[in-house]
Each structure stands twice: as C-alpha cells, then as structure tokens.
Amino acid sequence: MTTSANGSFERTPLIAGNWKMNMDHLQAITLTQKLAWTLDDAKHDFARVEVAVFPPFTDLRGVQTLVAGDDLPLAYGGQDLSQFDSGAYTGDISGAFLAKLGCRYVLVGHSERRTVHGETDEVLAAKVKAAFRHGLVPVLCVGEGLEVRQAGTHVEHTLGQLRADVEGLTAEQATALVVAYEPVWAIGTGEVAGPGDAQEMCAAIRSELAELFGADAANATRLLYGGSVKANNAAAILAEKDVDGVLVGGASLDAAEFASIVRFESHTAA
C-alpha cells in the first residue's frame, strides 16, 4: 500500500480498463503486450499505482498465460460473474473459474449489466458475495441515469444502489471492496462528469460506507470514477480527494492513451 495524494489514508490508486465486448483473444494478447511495454518504458511503478484490465471472458486464458509467462505486474479480472458457484446456469461464469484463471478483480453491476441484462440489486448483492467467496475483489459499479441526474436525486439514487448491493458484507470485506461511480449519461457519450461531480459522489459514497461499516473501513475502500475518461480529462478527476482511480472504457482499448491515464495518476500520487 502506498499513500495517495488524495488524503492522509493509505489507498493504492487503481487505474482499470474495461474492454467491454471488444478484442478477440488474439487482439487481447497484442493489447496487453503493448500496454505492458509502454508502462515498462515509462518505468511505471505498479506498487504505487495499480493497473488492471477487464477483458472479455474468452481472452482471460490468453492474458493469464502472457502475464504469468512474462511476469507482468498487471492485474486482470472478469467483467461479470454468476451469483452461483456451479450447476445448470447456461452461459454463466463462476467466480471459481475466474479465480482459477488468476483474476484479482471482477466487475459487478456495470450499468450495461443493469440495463441490458436487467440485473437487479438483489442479484448484484449476491454477486458481490460470490466474488468474495471465491477470493475475488468486486469492483461494484453504481451510478444514475440522465433523468435522475436532471431531477437532482442522483446522490440519493446512487447511495440506494450502494446500500442494496453491499448488504450483508463485513467491515473487512468493505475494506477490500472497490466502488466505481459511473453516471450512465457519461458512459461512452463523450459527456464527462466534472471533477466536482465525481468528488461530490465519491465523498457521499465514502460517508455512506462509514455509516454502514465504520470510518476505518470506509477510509480504506477505493473509489473510482468512470464515464468518458480520456487522457485529456483524467488528471483533473484524479486530483480529487476521494477519487482513488478511474474505470476507463473506450480509451482503455488504446494502449498509449490508457498508459497516459496511468501516468497522470502516477504524477498525482507522487
């Protein structure tokens, strides 16, 4: 753990790239290699700023082989997991399989899972628990749609999702948890929430976690912002006190751009 410039608490910044349904297993190898080379050239210190990628399931074995074979300090994770451990759940992926592939993280409740796949908070709470059961760190995604933002109830709405999805966790689990605030209206649209918006929500999330799990746990939980993060807007967002990193979609498909975002956080955390 290193001390981030985001406050006096020790939270290792995390820059995460969600590839979504992009990159086949061959493209995944090329992208991972390019990212590793670029960060190595820049002498990136992975202990100070952690870097993780979230490839499609079909890429994970290839990424694992490359990371293990070349001893790369990159973390990786799945984009979803089943709330069940095994059985007749066609198309689902168990957290046990992800753990076996060396995943450190798993996304839970990305807005595309909530909207396209209709995942409810009840299901997501079960998925968060399944992640912990298999030794994976859930990156729980929460955030409001445009109508909610326009109605001015975005904080209440997002904290409602958070409360429902972390129900039943222990303080120890809350400490390990990563929460990504992703306003749906800013995802893939080019509309980025201002640094002040990101800070407002992350501060509200931290204070809600403090109420639920105590201040020590809340001060350890890493909070990310996601939604149209690019190399040209990352620095201002990453400078906010309660923002411990970013969850990057489109810009993580370009190794050079994603590496630039990592370097902004490295400078902020220096």
Ligand SMILES: O=C[C@H](O)COP(=O)(O)O
């Ligand atoms: O998981 C990533 C978010 O959905 C953000 O995606 P984006 O950077 O393409 O807007």
